Amino acid sequence: MLSTTAAASAKSSDLLSSRTINHVVVLGANGAMGLGSGALFTTAVPRVTFLARTKDKADGGLAAAVKMVRSSTVENRVDTGSYDEDFDRVVGEADLIFEAVTEQLDLKNEFFERIDKVRRPDSIVATVTSGLSINQLAEGRSDSFRKHFLGLHFFNPPNVIVGTELIAGKDTDPKLVDFIDAFCTARLGRAMVRTADTPGFAGNRIGFKVLNECAILAEEHGPLLIDELVGPYTGRAMTPLATVDLVGWDIHRAIVDNIYDNASDEAHETLRLPEYMADMMAKGVLGRKTGAGFFGKDDAGQRIVLDPATRKYVPKSSISRPDLAFIDTISNLHRVGRYVDGMRAFAEAKGPYAAIAQKVIGGYISYSFHRVGEVTDDISGIDRIMGYGFNWAPPSVLVDAIGLKRAIAMIDKSGLPVPPALANAQEGTTFFDDPQVNLGKFFVAA
Amino acid sequence: MAQVPEVYVLGGYQTDFARNWSKEKKHFVAMMREAVLGALENTKVEPKEIEVAHVGNFAGELYSKQGHFGAFFLEIDPAFSGLPTSRHEAACASGSIAILAASAEIEAQRYGLACVVGVEQMKTVGAAEGGDYLGTAAWYEVEAKDIEFPFPKLFGKLGDEYDKRYGLKDEHLAHISTINYANAKLNPNAQTRTWYMNYDHAMSRDQFNGNIGGRIHISDCSQVTDGAVAILLASPAYAKKWADRMGVPLESIPRIKGWGHNTARIRFEDKIAESRGSKYVLPHVRSTVTSAQKRAGVGDVSGIDAIETHDCFTTSEYMAIDHFGLTAPGESWKAIEEGDIALGGRTPINPSGGLIGAGHPVGATGVRQVLDGYKQVTGTAGDYQVEGAKNVQTLNIGGSGTTSVSFIIGT
Numbered sequence: 001m002l003s004t005t006a007a008a009s010a011k012s013s014d015l016l017s018s019r020t021i022n023h024v025v026v027l028g029a030n031g032a033m034g035l036g037s038g039a040l041f042t043t044a045v046p047r048v049t050f051l052a053r054t055k056d057k058a059d060g061g062l063a064a065a066v067k068m069v070r071s072s073t074v075e076n077r078v079d080t081g082s083y084d085e086d087f088d089r090v091v092g093e094a095d096l097i098f099e100a101v102t103e104q105l106d107l108k109n110e111f112f113e114r115i116d117k118v119r120r121p122d123s124i125v126a127t128v129t130s131g132l133s134i135n136q137l138a139e140g141r142s143d144s145f146r147k148h149f150l151g152l153h154f155f156n157p158p159n160v161i162v163g164t165e166l167i168a169g170k171d172t173d174p175k176l177v178d179f180i181d182a183f184c185t186a187r188l189g190r191a192m193v194r195t196a197d198t199p200g201f202a203g204n205r206i207g208f209k210v211l212n213e214c215a216i217l218a219e220e221h222g223p224l225l226i227d228e229l230v231g232p233y234t235g236r237a238m239t240p241l242a243t244v245d246l247v248g249w250d251i252h253r254a255i256v257d258n259i260y261d262n263a264s265d266e267a268h269e270t271l272r273l274p275e276y277m278a279d280m281m282a283k284g285v286l287g288r289k290t291g292a293g294f295f296g297k298d299d300a301g302q303r304i305v306l307d308p309a310t311r312k313y314v315p316k317s318s319i320s321r322p323d324l325a326f327i328d329t330i331s332n333l334h335r336v337g338r339y340v341d342g343m344r345a346f347a348e349a350k351g352p353y354a355a356i357a358q359k360v361i362g363g364y365i366s367y368s369f370h371r372v373g374e375v376t377d378d379i380s381g382i383d384r385i386m387g388y389g390f391n392w393a394p395p396s397v398l399v400d401a402i403g404l405k406r407a408i409a410m411i412d413k414s415g416l417p418v419p420p421a422l423a424n425a426q427e428g429t430t431f432f433d434d435p436q437v438n439l440g441k442f443f444v445a446a
Numbered sequence: 447m448a449q450v451p452e453v454y455v456l457g458g459y460q461t462d463f464a465r466n467w468s469k470e471k472k473h474f475v476a477m478m479r480e481a482v483l484g485a486l487e488n489t490k491v492e493p494k495e496i497e498v499a500h501v502g503n504f505a506g507e508l509y510s511k512q513g514h515f516g517a518f519f520l521e522i523d524p525a526f527s528g529l530p531t532s533r534h535e536a537a538c539a540s541g542s543i544a545i546l547a548a549s550a551e552i553e554a555q556r557y558g559l560a561c562v563v564g565v566e567q568m569k570t571v572g573a574a575e576g577g578d579y580l581g582t583a584a585w586y587e588v589e590a591k592d593i594e595f596p597f598p599k600l601f602g603k604l605g606d607e608y609d610k611r612y613g614l615k616d617e618h619l620a621h622i623s624t625i626n627y628a629n630a631k632l633n634p635n636a637q638t639r640t641w642y643m644n645y646d647h648a649m650s651r652d653q654f655n656g657n658i659g660g661r662i663h664i665s666d667c668s669q670v671t672d673g674a675v676a677i678l679l680a681s682p683a684y685a686k687k688w689a690d691r692m693g694v695p696l697e698s699i700p701r702i703k704g705w706g707h708n709t710a711r712i713r714f715e716d717k718i719a720e721s722r723g724s725k726y727v728l729p730h731v732r733s734t735v736t737s738a739q740k741r742a743g744v745g746d747v748s749g750i751d752a753i754e755t756h757d758c759f760t761t762s763e764y765m766a767i768d769h770f771g772l773t774a775p776g777e778s779w780k781a782i783e784e785g786d787i788a789l790g791g792r793t794p795i796n797p798s799g800g801l802i803g804a805g806h807p808v809g810a811t812g813v814r815q816v817l818d819g820y821k822q823v824t825g826t827a828g829d830y831q832v833e834g835a836k837n838v839q840t841l842n843i844g845g846s847g848t849t850s851v852s853f854i855i856g857t
Contacts, residue, residue, distance in 0.1 A: 069642035337476030445471035
């Protein structure tokens with residue numbers, strides 16, 4: 001069974017003393033996840049080695065890590081090197097080998113094969129993969145490797161976002177999983193969530209389902225309207241399609257394709273990448289890193305928005321905003337801290353635009369609760385990763401704010417399956433159980 | 447003189463000090479609302495039971511172009527309609543002044559249950575503008591006008607005065623910073639709980655730990671913070687009723703056992719001139735600390751299990767160490783070197799992370815300190831619990847050592 005809570009605190013000190021991590025080797029230390037995770041490890045580990053294709057690239061990763069955490073003292077704990085010159089020696093010395101190379105199965109396999117040959121039999125091997133199967137990545141490796149191998153999925157940037165997924169393979173030593181859970185919680189300040197080895201794990205499975213559904217809806221309604229309908233007032237800091245632009249369309253495609261191809265569920269079609277996105281990507285559009293995605297600026301610096309129907313960009317100023325008074329009303333309630341009133345007004349808002357927003361949010365709640373038992377043991381694991389990893393109002397927070405009956409009615413009215421956990425609950429049940437989270441922080445006024 | 451009734455602390459609530467309420471596009475009333483409703487929920491008190499409310503806030507007129515904060519208490523719940531409310535200001539000591547006012551009213555038997563909420567929304571403006579606003583806690587025209595970040599410079603001068611009288615090393619200030627940041631990592635409401643900090647960084651002097659004025663570097667400073675904290679204070683009669691309802695003995699409920707309150711001249715230079723010949727650099731602060739200890743009947747600092755002090759800068763905590771009596775005057779460094787002030791030490795200072803680690807939403811700080819004292823003496827401080835704490839003393843300072851308030855919370 002999975003456990004979504006951190007290892008019992010009474011056992012935490014015993015667990016922490018069961019092993020020592022004095023040396024971490026980061027592979028792919030020139031990439032964003034590699035250098036960010038490397039910087040994070042320096043806060044708790046005396047020696048961290050940054051490895052990349054060349055020593056220059058690893059040095060570049062270190063320089064970026066220094067800027068990321070804004071302290072030159074990171075350098076005091078980091079040494080750098082290249083795969084050709086230093087790999088066998090430092091991997092042989094390491095207590096923890098942290099793999100953060102490009103998200104390709106073949107490439108990762110090459111690294112794991114090499115690690116398997118030189119690692120100490122007791123060293124830990126962790127991958128930061130955001131969705132590749134841990135069991136598949138461990139295939140062909142030695143018994144000792146598989147016993148010491150697990151997924152440790154930090155979210156970007158790791159020094160800011162504390163939500164972290166911990167994924168054990170079928171042969172991973174359970175004691176090691178408990179140790180990593182305790183170590184990351186106590187020493188790295190992480191909010192740990194244990195997930196099953198399912199495509200996209202918990203966070204990306206649910207998060208990218210919502211993001212992709214917004215991309216699908218943008219084909220008919222336009223990105224601007226969809227981002228406003230599923231905007232901050234629905235419980236997130238950043239709007240969905242702006243998030244896809246920031247993440248990168250290539251990453252978005254890799255994640256949704258992986259889930260679409262390898263998982264089947266009641267919302268399967270919402271995970272199919274829209275054709276217009278594939279067409280635009282063929283033309284080199286990848287989001288913010290290529291200058292534009294759903295949103296961008298023209299040569300004169302004017303804001304432009306993609307029209308998915310024509311595959312062309314139009315000036316933002318040319319798009320008229322329909323009457324969205326319900327959003328203004330809810331935003332004004334959030335602004336003065338009346339989140340429950342705001343979310344009740346959301347569930348009861350009338351009209352075709354409100355219906356679109358209700359379907360996406362209702363779908364998020366429905367999809368999340370339906371994943372319990374598949375990606376995590378209980379809803380609190382999903383709540384934690386959506387709250388601490390995506391900075392979205394967790395599904396339970398939404399149900400509690402909207403009210404159980406209203407939430408069920410909203411899901412049902414949208415033609416979506418009502419999760420049994422909601423349908424069978426008594427009115428007055430509250431679902432969110434983490435008293436340390438300020439629920440209000442998720443509800444951003446527009 | 448008739449015996450003064452006790453003032454009980456029933457509990458309270460602190461908002462997460464890492465939040466940026468401007469980014470959330472919120473009005474400060476949302477912050478007050480979360481704090482007060484959180485306090486009511488934690489204490490299982492109904493809104494209609496509150497008889498009076500006091501709001502601590504320093505500079506809402508500047509940060510939010512809004513005065514009359516007391517009136518905003520009524521926006522929290524319809525049950526507060528007609529409630530007597532007021533707002534209190536004494537720079538960074540505003541929250542403690544609000545508590546003093548509320549407790550005086552309970553002692554005078556005017557009310558049985560008071561809510562005190564401290565609030566400050568500071569991220570509405572940039573760092574330089576905010577620094578200028580904070581300058582109004584000093585004699586603005588003389589000490590702050592046209593000066594970039596006047597307060598770090600004033601507290602740098604406090605360090606200089608220590609250096610002149612007794613000697614002062616940067617290493618000791620760096621340890622103060624390191625301890626506060628380390629404690630903050632244990633506090634789920636601390637602003638800096640995910641920030642990168644260690645002793646080497648606190649000692650570094652490059653662009654990532656730049657100089658803010660005099661001997662003060664970034665790591666010596668508390669940061670710009672948004673936050674609100676609410677507590678409920680009760681008379682013995684209400685506390686008894688509440689204890690019965692909660693099924694706990696009255697004796698288990700913490701009280702404000704002692705208080706101290708002094709004001710010194712507003713200009714830093716005048717304070718220092720006045721203290722020449724005194725063993726203490728800020729004798730009025732010393733008097734605040736000792737009068738609270740005397741009123742609480744704890745003797746001296748040996749009767750105190752933990753301290754929540756005003757470390758707006760490392761120099762203010764350095765000053766607090768000898769002013770609390772943890773060392774002889776001028777020997778604060780000894781308590782740092784001995785490990786006395788760290789968690790697990792003889793008298794831990796700022797287990798919460800203090801202003802440097804937990805954050806410093808100006809008007810909320812005094813209330814936050816008392817709430818942290820309450821958590822310590824009720825054993826509910828979680829990972830930053832000081833084992834077996836019975837008495838916790840606070841020290842909240844407005845201006846450059848100008849208004850000082852201290853409370854002792856204990857069971």
